[in-house]
Amino acid sequence: MKIPSSIWTLLIGIVLTLASLWYGQNHGLLPTAASDEAVLVDGLFNSMMTVSVGIFLIVEGVLIYSVFKYRRRAGDNEDGPPVEGNVPLEILWTAIPAIIVIGISVYSFDVYNEIGGFDPHAVHEAPINQSSMNMPGAAFAQRAGTALAATLTDTPPSTAPNLNQEKSDEAMQDPATAAVRNADQIPQLRNAPGVGSVAPTLGSSPDKAGQPASLAVNVTGLQYAWIFTYPETGITTGELHVPIGREVQINMTANDVIHAFWVPEFRLKQDAIPGRQSEIRFTPNKVGDYALICAELCGPYHGAMRSQVVVESQENFDKWMQKQLVASHETLNQAVAVNPANLTPDEFLAPYTKEMGIQPEILHQVHK
Amino acid sequence: MTQAQIQETANFPVRIDEPGARKWRDYFTFNTDHKVIGIQYLVTSFIFYCIGGVLADLVRTELRTPEVDFVSPEVYNSLFTLHATIMIFLWIVPAGAGFANYLIPLMIGAKDMAFPRLNAVAFWMIPVGGLLLVASLAVGDAPDAGWTSYPPLSLVTGQVGEGIWIMSVLLLGTSSILGAINFLVTLIKMRTPGMGVHQMPLFCWAMFATSALVLMSTPVLAAGLILLAFDLLAGTTFFNPTGGGDPVVYQHMFWFYSHPAVYIMILPFFGAISEIIPIHSRKPIFGYKAIAYSSLAISFLGLIVWAHHMFTSGIPGWLRMFFMITTMIIAVPTGIKIFSWLATMWGGKIQLNSAMLFAIGFVGTFVIGGISGVMLAAVPFDIHVHDTYFVVAHLHYVLFGGSVLGIFAAIYHWFPKMTGRMFNEFWGKVHFALTIVGLNMTFLPMHKLGMMGMNRRVAQYDPKFTLLNEICTYGAYILAVSTFPFIINAIWSWMYGEKAGNNPWRALTLEWMTTSPPAIENFDGFPVLATGPYDYGLERANEGVPLSDPNPLLSAGPNSVLRADPDEPYPTIESDLEQRVSGNKD
Ligand code: HEM
Ligand SMILES: [Cu+2]
Numbered sequence: 029m030k031i032p033s034s035i036w037t038l039l040i041g042i043v044l045t046l047a048s049l050w051y052g053q054n055h056g057l058l059p060t061a062a063s064d065e066a067v068l069v070d071g072l073f074n075s076m077m078t079v080s081v082g083i084f085l086i087v088e089g090v091l092i093y094s095v096f097k098y099r100r101r102a103g104d105n106e107d108g109p110p111v112e113g114n115v116p117l118e119i120l121w122t123a124i125p126a127i128i129v130i131g132i133s134v135y136s137f138d139v140y141n142e143i144g145g146f147d148p149h150a151v152h153e154a155p156i157n158q159s160s161m162n163m164p165g166a167a168f169a170q171r172a173g174t175a176l177a178a179t180l181t182d183t184p185p186s187t188a189p190n191l192n193q194e195k196s197d198e199a200m201q202d203p204a205t206a207a208v209r210n211a212d213q214i215p216q217l218r219n220a221p222g223v224g225s226v227a228p229t230l231g232s233s234p235d236k237a238g239q240p241a242s243l244a245v246n247v248t249g250l251q252y253a254w255i256f257t258y259p260e261t262g263i264t265t266g267e268l269h270v271p272i273g274r275e276v277q278i279n280m281t282a283n284d285v286i287h288a289f290w291v292p293e294f295r296l297k298q299d300a301i302p303g304r305q306s307e308i309r310f311t312p313n314k315v316g317d318y319a320l321i322c323a324e325l326c327g328p329y330h331g332a333m334r335s336q337v338v339v340e341s342q343e344n345f346d347k348w349m350q351k352q353l354v355a356s357h358e359t360l361n362q363a364v365a366v367n368p369a370n371l372t373p374d375e376f377l378a379p380y381t382k383e384m385g386i387q388p389e390i391l392h393q394v395h396k
Numbered sequence: 397m398t399q400a401q402i403q404e405t406a407n408f409p410v411r412i413d414e415p416g417a418r419k420w421r422d423y424f425t426f427n428t429d430h431k432v433i434g435i436q437y438l439v440t441s442f443i444f445y446c447i448g449g450v451l452a453d454l455v456r457t458e459l460r461t462p463e464v465d466f467v468s469p470e471v472y473n474s475l476f477t478l479h480a481t482i483m484i485f486l487w488i489v490p491a492g493a494g495f496a497n498y499l500i501p502l503m504i505g506a507k508d509m510a511f512p513r514l515n516a517v518a519f520w521m522i523p524v525g526g527l528l529l530v531a532s533l534a535v536g537d538a539p540d541a542g543w544t545s546y547p548p549l550s551l552v553t554g555q556v557g558e559g560i561w562i563m564s565v566l567l568l569g570t571s572s573i574l575g576a577i578n579f580l581v582t583l584i585k586m587r588t589p590g591m592g593v594h595q596m597p598l599f600c601w602a603m604f605a606t607s608a609l610v611l612m613s614t615p616v617l618a619a620g621l622i623l624l625a626f627d628l629l630a631g632t633t634f635f636n637p638t639g640g641g642d643p644v645v646y647q648h649m650f651w652f653y654s655h656p657a658v659y660i661m662i663l664p665f666f667g668a669i670s671e672i673i674p675i676h677s678r679k680p681i682f683g684y685k686a687i688a689y690s691s692l693a694i695s696f697l698g699l700i701v702w703a704h705h706m707f708t709s710g711i712p713g714w715l716r717m718f719f720m721i722t723t724m725i726i727a728v729p730t731g732i733k734i735f736s737w738l739a740t741m742w743g744g745k746i747q748l749n750s751a752m753l754f755a756i757g758f759v760g761t762f763v764i765g766g767i768s769g770v771m772l773a774a775v776p777f778d779i780h781v782h783d784t785y786f787v788v789a790h791l792h793y794v795l796f797g798g799s800v801l802g803i804f805a806a807i808y809h810w811f812p813k814m815t816g817r818m819f820n821e822f823w824g825k826v827h828f829a830l831t832i833v834g835l836n837m838t839f840l841p842m843h844k845l846g847m848m849g850m851n852r853r854v855a856q857y858d859p860k861f862t863l864l865n866e867i868c869t870y871g872a873y874i875l876a877v878s879t880f881p882f883i884i885n886a887i888w889s890w891m892y893g894e895k896a897g898n899n900p901w902r903a904l905t906l907e908w909m910t911t912s913p914p915a916i917e918n919f920d921g922f923p924v925l926a927t928g929p930y931d932y933g934l935e936r937a938n939e940g941v942p943l944s945d946p947n948p949l950l951s952a953g954p955n956s957v958l959r960a961d962p963d964e965p966y967p968t969i970e971s972d973l974e975q976r977v978s979g980n981k982d
């Protein structure tokens with residue numbers, strides 16, 4: 029019995045669909061999803077994977093089928109049928125990819141919105157209050173301001189607020205952050221192309237729009253370490269600890285070259301750029317230790333620039349915080365007593381190196 | 397020669413001191429014959445491919461283990477920086493220019509390029525720029541800020557190496573601008589009468605789109621690099637944040653060229669594949685106009701997608717969405733090409749020789765790179781995998797699977813034209829098999845590595861990735877081995893291969909309507925188009941060329957523009973003169 033080709037097509041179509049759907053859900057290509065954002069991104073990836081597997085199988089299938097079916101037999105010197113085009117077919121295969129990419133775009137747009145890509149508050153934060161300028165660390169901020177004024181004398185005066193400067197000042201109110209960042213050496217950019225000045229972010233998701241994140245951590249990238257400062261408690265660490273289930277905001281910048289903050293389990297990445305303040309928000313939702321990786325080439329020891337993110341229960345987080353407070357008190361005093369600008373980076377970093385798991389020799393080598 | 401003949405010879409404006417290769421030594425001169433220049437480009441770029449390949453295998457050897465144990469991290473960074481720079485600027489881009497030089501005048505029935513001397517100048521910048529770059533290894537201060545050379549890192553690594561890198565890339569960029577001007581003018585002005593744009597072979601369309609793209613984007617890179625050189629050498633602060641400069645502006649300038657650069661690298665081979673598939677499937681290309689105009693569409697869209705390389709660095713939210721959408725749209729014209737190639741093969745009489753195998757490999761591999769490209773365009777996903785091995789996998793599927801397989805397909809296809817001899821098919825197939833296995837073994841696991849958390853440009857990595865990295869490394873060794881059959885085969889076949897005749901593939905495009913290798917100045921007078929470039933299986937084609945003749949000499953019909961005996965591959969000056977003289981008489 030000869031099976032009609034329409035039935036074959038149908039059968040193949042069903043098999044293809046099932047295979048794509050199955051693989052799209054069971055590819056095992058992504059690490060654990062440990063943040064609310066990661067779950068959304070994975071949903072997007074799985075759908076793209078489903079569509080991709082389908083397209084892949086069709087194209088490779090047709091290719092391999094043609095190679096076997098339409099192989100030239102020995103001695104056959106005829107030409108094939110002179111088919112030069114087929115307008116409906118061409119319209120069809122222009123329309124289908126167009127619809128697919130529009131679909132993926134819309135879905136991506138939605139996920140991007142959900143994870144806070146459009147958070148308007150990220151760029152239009154309220155200006156900092158004046159009184160905070162008297163807090164420790166403001167000295168740095170003011171110096172940074174002077175340096176900026178000097179570089180801007182040639183450009184027409186602008187009354188628009190310098191958002192990068194504001195964000196930087198805000199972070200510098202925390203003495204621990206001020207001690208780590210060399211904001212006085214790198215003027216804050218006035219106008220980055222596009223919106224305002226703060227490097228784009230992933231802000232709060234729409235349902236939390238307008239509310240401040242429940243925990244803010246300042247992060248400074250430098251060759252080859254991440255330094256975390258917790259403004260609420262004034263501690264400095266080489267490891268990021270965050271409590272589970274609370275929205276965390278990372279405020280980052282870099283002291284020397286561009287670094288990138290990447291936690292694969294959170295599916296988030298953001299460059300830390302000298303002269304710019306950037307931020308991302310996320311909500312960790314799985315207890316565990318994750319790697320924090322620098323994803324932007326930052327020099328020979330780029331591969332060694334990694335650290336831990338510890339997601340733990342609120343209780344453990346508080347305990348850890350308590351321990352750090354005691355431990356870091358001395359180092360902090362030291363750091364504030366000695367002007368860090370007068371220290372070479374490895375002298376400055378020495379107290380933290382043990383904690384960061386970096387050999388002091390490496391630091392010395394790289395900061396000569 | 398009779399007295400009269402000598403007289404005529406004397407009057408005939410043959411440029412005896414002029415171009416063309418009669419001895420191997422002519423390939424080392426400032427030759428202005430487009431065919432010589434084409435081969436100069438191809439051989440030079442292939443040599444750089446070997447150098448870049450050795451560097452790649454050194455990189456992979458370091459990555460076989462998670463520790464830094466083979467080279468120092470500084471050297472490692474130089475290795476991948478040079479690998480990428482060489483592969484892009486000294487292999488793929490010049491190889492495309494090489495084919496364009498060789499083929500465009502032949503395909504459109506012209507005697508040479510519009511500006512032969514400019515052409516030679518453009519070529520000679522390549523070895524100079526390349527040697528400069530390689531020399532930086534010798535001075536012990538090779539560039540190590542990646543081929544993207546982002547400031548501020550590029551401003552704080554070695555000054556000498558970085559300076560050399562900028563100089564060299566500027567030279568190579570200038571060369572490609574000069575080449576592009578030449579291709580455009582030649583394509584517009586020098587087509588044989590009777591060849592409208594819709595009779596142009598698709599390779600010419602592809603080169604037209606490529607050249608337009610080169611002219612629009614390369615100057616921006618040059619500007620960026622010159623500003624970077626100022627920052628590096630003169631202490632300005634265009635991009636240096638310590639003086640208030642903005643490193644992200646460099647990224648915009650860099651990617652404004654370097655994204656289009658991937659189309660500059662791939663479009664010529666889209667063109668080549670559009671030539672190869674119909675000939676070896678014995679069918680007209682399906683959707684000629686769709687393919688032709690999709691090249692232009694890709695070229696235009698290619699200019700407005702650059703910021704998808706910067707989704708994690710510094711562009712505002714709405715702009716990310718804009719670049720996401722433009723990037724996605726490029727998938728449409730690319731898809732049109734792929735489906736048209738498949739439809740061309742469908743129902744054909746496919747001859748599975750080495751050229752066709754590589755062309756099929758090209759389509760099959762490029763699809764994977766294209767699909768992962770669409771995934772990368774989706775901003776939320778790109779944020780996760782940007783700067784990881786997923787990107788390394790994607791770019792190699794596009795550049796190796798796309799461009800390099802395309803180059804090999806084109807070499808196997810046009811080798812008989814260039815040398816007058818056939819490639820050895822058996823070793824061609826061995827080459828193909830090793831390449832496909834090596835390619836997928838090297839680059840397929842990288843997708844997973846990147847998604848799981850391996851960042852790119854690192855000499856040390858998490859030990860949990862060891863197994864996949866070992867697979868990649870052995871794949872890379874297979875790739876290295878795969879080039880040996882090719883190199884030996886190419887040299888051997890060039891010297892002793894079976895004679896090819898003028899048109900071994902029974903093709904219809906004009907380059908096959910002259911001798912193999914073509915004589916200096918390609919054609920006598922203007923060749924006449926008897927058929928369209930892809931009229932296989934059509935009645936009108938069979939009138940012009942005896943297609944079913946298994947051993948066609950193409951002596952008859954309106955396309956008989958032959959000017960020499962097919963069995964005499966290298967016309968000597970004397971035979972050349974005699975030809976002209978006798979041709980002149982009647
Ligand atoms: C011979 C086989 C090849 C192997 C084994 C290979 C291997 C590699 C590896 C392992 C990397 C990543 C280096 C790192 O991130 O540390 C890399 C990067 C790269 N390769 Fe290849 N490659 C090959 C061929 C090519 C070809 C043909 C091209 C053509 C353009 C190319 C272009 C690049 C580019 C642009 C990069 C990015 C470098 C960067 O991250 O800065 N490669 N290659
Ligand atoms: Cu870093």
Ligand SMILES: [Cu+2]
Nearest residue numbers: 322324326330
């Ligand atoms: Cu890094």
